[in-house]
Amino acid sequence: GIQVEQSPPDLILQEGANSTLRCNFSDSVNNLQWFHQNPWGQLINLFYIPSGTKQNGRLSATTVATERYSLLYISSSQTTDSGVYFCAVGILYGGSQGNLIFGKGTKLSVKP
Amino acid sequence: IAGITQAPTSQILAAGRRMTLRCTQDMRHNAMYWYRQDLGLGLRLIHYSNTAGTTGKGEVPDGYSVSRANTDDFPLTLASAVPSQTSVYFCASSASGGGNEQFFGPGTRLTVL
Numbered sequence: 001g002i003q004v005e006q007s008p009p010d011l012i013l014q015e016g017a018n019s020t021l022r023c024n025f026s027d028s029v030n031n032l033q034w035f036h037q038n039p040w041g042q043l044i045n046l047f048y049i050p051s052g053t054k055q056n057g058r059l060s061a062t063t064v065a066t067e068r069y070s071l072l073y074i075s076s077s078q079t080t081d082s083g084v085y086f087c088a089v090g091i092l093y094g095g096s097q098g099n100l101i102f103g104k105g106t107k108l109s110v111k112p
Numbered sequence: 113i114a115g116i117t118q119a120p121t122s123q124i125l126a127a128g129r130r131m132t133l134r135c136t137q138d139m140r141h142n143a144m145y146w147y148r149q150d151l152g153l154g155l156r157l158i159h160y161s162n163t164a165g166t167t168g169k170g171e172v173p174d175g176y177s178v179s180r181a182n183t184d185d186f187p188l189t190l191a192s193a194v195p196s197q198t199s200v201y202f203c204a205s206s207a208s209g210g211g212n213e214q215f216f217g218p219g220t221r222l223t224v225l
Binding site (some may be wrong): 030031033035041042043045048050086088090099100101102103104105 | 218
């Protein structure tokens, strides 16, 4: 099956620093999403980005589908950015497109 | 109700007991999903439904069943719970099953003793 690999697995930043999280996937996909799981366990949608570039405030994401990777950029990090960031890709599964395969996540800790 | 709700928030269950986790969405989404999240393994798909009246098996379906009697509700049943089913369970929905963006509920933390 498709492999979704995220790097780095852990990241510690000082408040105000910038960072780049990477997601590599091993096959063609029809969906790619980035999520933030906050310390309370909620999964927050960040980007729906099967291809191209999007920006939302201090966060932006780029997916290069032909090269099978996606990047999440966090600028001027804040302590509230702490948590786990998941990349998930949508595949054809059992005749249904769109079921998500998740990477194992990047755990981000932002220190004040 | 706004978005996806799940109940209960958390539950401790004796092994062998039957348990139904509830999920309701008010976005009129056609597709719904159940995932489980285990430490170090990320989220894995249990079952899905592309539209009311249809369901399908995901990556880890054993020990679980689902039904989709209407658009809004997608309950997940553990017929006879086992300790390996201790996990956090997330329900999700999307406009359709064709690669659309998925939105997640707040999760149910289940402990089976």
